[in-house]
Amino acid sequence: MTDKHEAHTFDSDILSDIQEIISTSKAQAIRSIDFQRVLMYWQIGQRIVVEEQDNQERAAYGIGLLKKLGEVLDSQYGGGFSERSLRLARQLYxxxxxxxxxxxxLNWLQYRLLIRINDPExxxxxxxxxxxxHWTGRELERQINSLLYERLLMSADKESVLQVARKQRVPTDPREIIKDPMVLEFLGLSDQSAYHESQLETALINHxxxxxxxxxxxxxxxxxxxRIILEDEAFFIDLVFYNRLLRAHxxxxxxxRKLTHGDLGQLQMYVNYYDRVEKLADEQPTIGILLCTEKNDSLVKFALPETNRTILASKYEVILPSEERLLAEIAKVETRLAQERQKPSPDSVE
Structure with missing residues (x-):
């Protein structure tokens, strides 16, 4: 007779399915609680704004109102209802x-980051x-602080960037996704030039x-x-990724160090190999990214064909640059691109 306490055997699919249901439900419950907090602050902000608008001396009245409300609410309900929190609630509304x-x-932390951004787009x-x-609050903060939006605008127009984010179109040009410069402050490396390429590669893999x-x-x-073999010679490609949006390796x-003409030639060889050996018929051409500490834009421009859309050189930073320095770099690139657009094409010169 079988012991009634004997463990039953079952298809592993049912266990994984139930585990997924439990995990999803718990995550939804947490998100629901987080969003209720957002709604609470939105309603508080709405009530404060309505109160201010009903009073003729709004400016002075608002300052005193939030201070007094914060003192009472903070002592009654604890943290989260101070004068500063009420100002944030007002700004949210x-x-x-x-x-x-x-x-x-999105949770309250993420909305606190978003309402600091003045530009609606x-x-x-x-x-x-x-x-x-599915960025966390910390990931969103990191992307804002590293000026992700501005860096993307260096190689793509604003409308294209927004259309991709809105899922109104799928990116077709690698420059719509890949940033220049790249910011690698998460590696925890100091800003020095004594790194070997293998050290940086290992740090990237670890992060x-x-x-x-x-x-x-x-x-x-x-x-x-x-590892790839060309006749009897072995070559080693540092890192290979696949991008499902671009449908390309x-x-x-x-x-x-600063990039050289030879670096571009080597990368072009790897790209050609992947296009001719690894790429499937329904995939897009392989993309090559050369990460370097410094690049010569003119060298890149003249070393590659004018029709090049797959080889990109991107400068990287191992520490988070100041916003002023990043914006200055972005402004220089924007000026150069504007000057290039104003130059007459050879065909237009009589």
Whole structure:
């Protein structure tokens, strides 16, 4: 007779399915609680704004109102209802006056970051990408602080960047996803030039999730030091990824120095190999990214064909640059691109 306490055997699928149901339900419950907090602050902000508007001397009245409310509420309910919190609640309502514009996928910490952004299109971009990529509050803060939006605008126009974030179109050009410069402050390396390429490569692998976040949307890791044989000679590609949005392999070569013409030639060889040997018929051409500490834009321009859309050179930073320095670099690139657009094409010269 079988012991009634004997363990039953069952298909492993049912266990994994139930585990997934439990995990999903718990995550939804947490998100629901987080969003209720957002709604609470939105309603508080709405009530404060209505009260201020009903009073003729709004400015002075608002300052005193929030201070007094904060003192009472903070002592009664504890943290989270101070004068500063009430100001944030007020700003939330002023930024998102339409209740249905709030996204339930985002929590209070993320909204606190978003309402600091004055540019509506920039704010929309970060909100959409936080939802699309399931960013945590910390990841969203990191992307804002590293000027992700501005760096993308260096190689793509604003409307294209927003259309991709809104899922109105699929990116077709690698420059719509891949940033220049790349910011690798998460590696914890000091700003020095004594690194070997293998050290930087190892650091990137050890922080692979953060590196793929910096690379852009849709990346998955394929190989490190990918060995290829050309006749009887072996070559090793530093890193290989695949991007599901671009539907293409992405090769990353790392140089801990200023790039040279030879570096571009080597990367072009790897890209050609993948296009001719590894790429499937329905996939897009392979993309090559050369990470370097310094690059000569003119060298890149003239070393590659004018029709090149697959080889990209990107400068990297191992510490988070100041906002002023990043913006200065962005301004220089924007000026150069504007000057190039104003030059008459050879065909237009009589």
């Amino acid at each position: 002023l930024t998102y006056p339409i209740r249905n514009a709030l996204r339930s996928e 920039k704010r929309e971009y970060y909100a959409l990408e936080a939802v699309n990529n 692979l999730e953060a590196f793929m976040l910096e690379l852009g949307n849709g990346f998955s890791f394929v190989a490190r030091q990918k 992405v090769i990353v070569e790392i140089k801990t």
